[in-house]
Amino acid sequence: MKQQIDTISLISENLLKAIAQAIISHKQSESNLAYCASHVQRAVNAVLALASDLGSINSIMQVEDSNNTITKPIHSVYDQVRRTAKKAEFAAQLAMEASMLNAEVSLNSVEASAQNLSENLSDLLTSYFSKPDILFSELSVKPDKFRKKSARGKMNSQAGKAQLSHLQPMLVLLQNELQVIVGVKAMSVENGAILYDQVRKDISVLQKKLIIAQSELLELSLKIKSLTQKMKAINRELNNSKDSLNRFFDMIRKMKAINPLISDNLISSCEKAQEDSVLAIELSSEALKSTIAARAEKNL
Numbered sequence: 001m002k003q004q005i006d007t008i009s010l011i012s013e014n015l016l017k018a019i020a021q022a023i024i025s026h027k028q029s030e031s032n033l034a035y036c037a038s039h040v041q042r043a044v045n046a047v048l049a050l051a052s053d054l055g056s057i058n059s060i061m062q063v064e065d066s067n068n069t070i071t072k073p074i075h076s077v078y079d080q081v082r083r084t085a086k087k088a089e090f091a092a093q094l095a096m097e098a099s100m101l102n103a104e105v106s107l108n109s110v111e112a113s114a115q116n117l118s119e120n121l122s123d124l125l126t127s128y129f130s131k132p133d134i135l136f137s138e139l140s141v142k143p144d145k146f147r148k149k150s151a152r153g154k155m156n157s158q159a160g161k162a163q164l165s166h167l168q169p170m171l172v173l174l175q176n177e178l179q180v181i182v183g184v185k186a187m188s189v190e191n192g193a194i195l196y197d198q199v200r201k202d203i204s205v206l207q208k209k210l211i212i213a214q215s216e217l218l219e220l221s222l223k224i225k226s227l228t229q230k231m232k233a234i235n236r237e238l239n240n241s242k243d244s245l246n247r248f249f250d251m252i253r254k255m256k257a258i259n260p261l262i263s264d265n266l267i268s269s270c271e272k273a274q275e276d277s278v279l280a281i282e283l284s285s286e287a288l289k290s291t292i293a294a295r296a297e298k299n300l
Helices: 002-064 072-104 107-128 132-141 143-149 157-161 164-184 192-258 264-297
Strands: none
Touching: 002 072, 002 107, 002 164, 002 192, 002 264, 072 192, 107 192, 164 192, 192 264
16 A cells, blocks of 8 residues: 555656646746747848848849849849748748747646645545555655555656656556555545545546647647748758859949949949848848757757
């Protein structure tokens, strides 16, 4: 009987520890995901600014290059950056949705259910044993003695570090150990049947809430994964367009040196676009790093 009580005590304790740890981790991830979303938005703004710059250059050249002799080199790059800008807008939407999902994860509800279960377990054991405090005191002084004898043998001090995905088996084990106690100790105990039924209901409620929380975390993880893939594509496309843009800008400067009729407005637009290109690459790289970090934290 002591073996079952020891196991039940450990499960109850480790459930609360694991859930509390998950909540702490989640709260930390909230600020980190907000940091990620901020970086993504800055990168998106930089990509949109670059696309706007190239649009202005394209418009100027349509007027100044009536024979379309130097306009062609910018067309393909402009089209690519416009496609990248669309991806960037979608990335901003994903980041916002991820932040909203993160705020809606119902871990506090899970914690409340686990606390309620723990309290009712204590009431149940108190009703079944005349001096449970003495028994628990003995278990706390010599826990290894009983843990080694436990038929399950899977519960140990590391269980407090369990991820949410590991808690369902713990609840199944809790049910099994409770059934052993009920089978050994007659149900003649006053209010024993009522308390046992309540604990069974508590376990069922906690199982359902764990499923909901895991589903929410999975949805969030998939959203961040999608955001990470989108930011990788944006980074790749910006870096691919960098050399083509630089070659075009150098060509325009050389043409200006030969032909002073090329407008200063075109030159200044090219200089701004080149600066914005560098900034877009830098910010998108930082956004990707923060997104990868946020994704790593969601492997609960």
